[in-house]
Amino acid sequence: METLQFTRPAQAARIQPALVGYVGSGDLEVMVEPLQGSQAEIHIQTSTPGSEIRWRQVIEQIEARIALPAMRMDIHDFAATPGVIRLRIEQAIELASATEAQA
Amino acid sequence: MSELNANFQGNYEGGFIDLSARKRIESLLDSGSMRELLTPFDRLTSPWLEKQGIVPQFDDGVVIARGKLDNKAVVVAAIEGGFQGGSLGEVGGAKIAGLLELAIEENRKGNPTAAVLMLETGGVRLQEANLGLAAIAEIQSAIVELRQYQPVIAVVTGPVGCFGGMSITAGLCSYLIITREGRLGLNGPQVIEQEAGVEEYDSRDRGLIWGLTGGTQRFASGLVDAFVDDDVSALSTSVRDCLAQGVPALHRSDDISAPLTRLQQFDTREQIDAQRARQALTEGKTA
Structure with missing residues (x-):
């Protein structure tokens, strides 16, 4: 297991806590919580050692497409492929940014 | 955590097996009544997995909640079979035991509260050994106490099935519901093969394994009370039927x-x- 941390510039935004995915084979769970300020703190625990460059690239790809909201993001990865990782992260941000769901 | 639950509102149709543990509970309870306790945002992860280089999960693979079933108070626990084989460690086990103890307290105070357990589990989490076993023992003694007041209903739908100490847990429940895809057994096929020899029990013989431990067989053998299709509404009806029957006159484990x-x-x-x-x-x- 490897622990990684990235801090990226982000936009202050109203978001709500969100959780997607689970720690099953080839999948990951992504938790998003609001954070004061203008940074996105990304904490990663991954079962795949030596994957720091890959994670950085995935995050850069996402940043090129969407503006990261200020948040703390926690990731528990169980050998997901870059495609699945990107999908889950974008899904979590979308869910966190969605206007309050109807009760 | 209303924000969390808000994300899971919705109607469910179709199969139950493909739903996550959280959605299984949501799909069963009266609409809008689910209140998850100790949510993933409480970050109550296993303190033992990380030390052994294993990635944890925020809910430790166990979701617990209070809610209503046909407007009656219930507690529900669901194990996420995909995380570490649905194994029960210290935290996940304590969550279920604590939930059942909460229901016991409510009953003692005069508030009838039944329980539903969705068991997708290989049993104790080997990495947490005795702590997982102790938690399973606590769950079992809580079931034996709670079932005097209100039904404790176990649901095994697959894909993991219910094995090890948790199969004993299932056997202690007032009612046990299974699907064709659900399996129930004390030891898994490979363990039996290793102990008894391949001539006795070939773990690669899928027909034999499913024939002996699959839902169809368990129902036909009288070891479970209801056999349902993998379908959200069929399952929901079956759980509600069991709840309506109340506490059985004689529990299977006493007979x-x-x-x-x-x-x-x-x-x-x-x-x-x-x-x-x-x-x-x-x-x-x-x-």
């Missing part, structure tokens, strides 16, 4: 003398198959 006699008379010299197992378990049975 052991007849099954024990049948097992003692069983001739083990011949290779067992599904048909013979069924016969041995039901012979002379009235109910």
